[in-house]
Amino acid sequence: MDPKLDLLYRLADDQLxxxxxxxxxxxxxxxxxxxxxxxxxxxxxxxHSLQLYSLLHQLGEAEPDTVAFxxxxxxxxxxxxxxxxxxxxxxxxxxxxxxxxxxxxxxxxLATSTYEPLAQVARKLRGxxxxxxxxxxxxxxxLGTATEEAIExxxxxxxxxxxYALGIFEKTDAEAEIISTGLFVGEDELRSRWLExxxxxxxxxxxxxxxxxxxxxxxxGRQGQHTEFLQPLLDEMAEVFRLDxxxxx
Amino acid sequence: MHQAPCTKHQVLxxxxxxxxPEIPTISLVDLGVVRGVEVDEATGNVRVHLTxxxxxxxxxxxxxxxxxxxxxxxxxxxxxxxxxLREAWSSxxxxxxxxxxxxxHKLSPPPVLDHQVLDLDFLExxxxxxxxxxxxELRTPFGATLCRAVHYCHDCRQLFxxxxxx
Numbered sequence: 001m002d003p004k005l006d007l008l009y010r011l012a013d014d015q016l017x018x019x020x021x022x023x024x025x026x027x028x029x030x031x032x033x034x035x036x037x038x039x040x041x042x043x044x045x046x047x048h049s050l051q052l053y054s055l056l057h058q059l060g061e062a063e064p065d066t067v068a069f070x071x072x073x074x075x076x077x078x079x080x081x082x083x084x085x086x087x088x089x090x091x092x093x094x095x096x097x098x099x100x101x102x103x104x105x106x107x108x109x110l111a112t113s114t115y116e117p118l119a120q121v122a123r124k125l126r127g128x129x130x131x132x133x134x135x136x137x138x139x140x141x142x143l144g145t146a147t148e149e150a151i152e153x154x155x156x157x158x159x160x161x162x163x164y165a166l167g168i169f170e171k172t173d174a175e176a177e178i179i180s181t182g183l184f185v186g187e188d189e190l191r192s193r194w195l196e197x198x199x200x201x202x203x204x205x206x207x208x209x210x211x212x213x214x215x216x217x218x219x220x221g222r223q224g225q226h227t228e229f230l231q232p233l234l235d236e237m238a239e240v241f242r243l244d245x246x247x248x249x
Numbered sequence: 250m251h252q253a254p255c256t257k258h259q260v261l262x263x264x265x266x267x268x269x270p271e272i273p274t275i276s277l278v279d280l281g282v283v284r285g286v287e288v289d290e291a292t293g294n295v296r297v298h299l300t301x302x303x304x305x306x307x308x309x310x311x312x313x314x315x316x317x318x319x320x321x322x323x324x325x326x327x328x329x330x331x332x333x334l335r336e337a338w339s340s341x342x343x344x345x346x347x348x349x350x351x352x353x354h355k356l357s358p359p360p361v362l363d364h365q366v367l368d369l370d371f372l373e374x375x376x377x378x379x380x381x382x383x384x385x386e387l388r389t390p391f392g393a394t395l396c397r398a399v400h401y402c403h404d405c406r407q408l409f410x411x412x413x414x415x
Contacts, residue, residue: 033389033399040391047305047395051334124304124337127415131390131398134372 006174012052013078019045069238079221081164094157097136098165114182144205166217254293275350281342294327303395359414377402
């Protein structure tokens, strides 16, 4: 695949799927502020995915709605981390923490991409993503230093989620060209920045940071291999769209 | 009858009437969402450049229609509205009048960044729109709309909303 398309599909699909998962907290948040926070982040992420699908459209791919709502799971390039069900709040929070630290660093790096339209979008998104990271850090620190139960749950979530989070950085065949043409610094570099960034926050809690680089990443998502949870999510997401794909909203 | 084409200045005056759909005291011009106006001297047609405050802002289509409707009502023959991120919105694009309009709506205006790095500590700072003090605390970075955060004033003992710095 063309390196630009390859990179954009991964970015856009991550945003769309995690945005949809975040929206599932609407009405269910443990406190009202968290209900609003996850719903707001859902809205941000859907907006971000639209910007990225619009870039794909400019490069000759189909309309954003068509791309978002008519593909099946094997055509998606998201990492498996984002498609997992929301589970308990501790898992959703941990996923949000691990994903958004990577996302902020990714878009900070993309702000100087040689592909100027993507650099423009990145310069917009990175400011917004700071709020996501701020939110994640606040709750990691709060729950990671709270009661025994809170610490125990957060630790379990961290241990469970980290191998999936490493799947964010799964490389594709286009990786060498993406780096050599200056589109992006590359997944290995991003992973090392990410590890430093999350380690600093975890160090301010009672949680123990596992030896991350010795963990086996849960990969495959970037190649279209997904968990059993993605297709039902896509079916639900596209249910209304598929009733009448030509409807004008 | 042939009408002389309007000037850019006039268009900006007219656009003062177009307010943010969720903050009726502030115009799109003072919000910094209007990034440019071009008038075609030959035809009098107008092109307006808009940029969203937040990429996922659901009010953009509404703002676009409102700009078109307003300028057409002033006799502009053809209005084109272009929405892009070419010049990404930053809260420093708010005008002084815009900051005052936010205060009138009891929204705390974002602190001026002036090219400083938007670090995480910065996001936690806000001035209370009631007592103007800064003995305040960020309660949650997400409020009623994407562009608002919720803070608490320890002096007034009240929650208030802030237009987020970004």
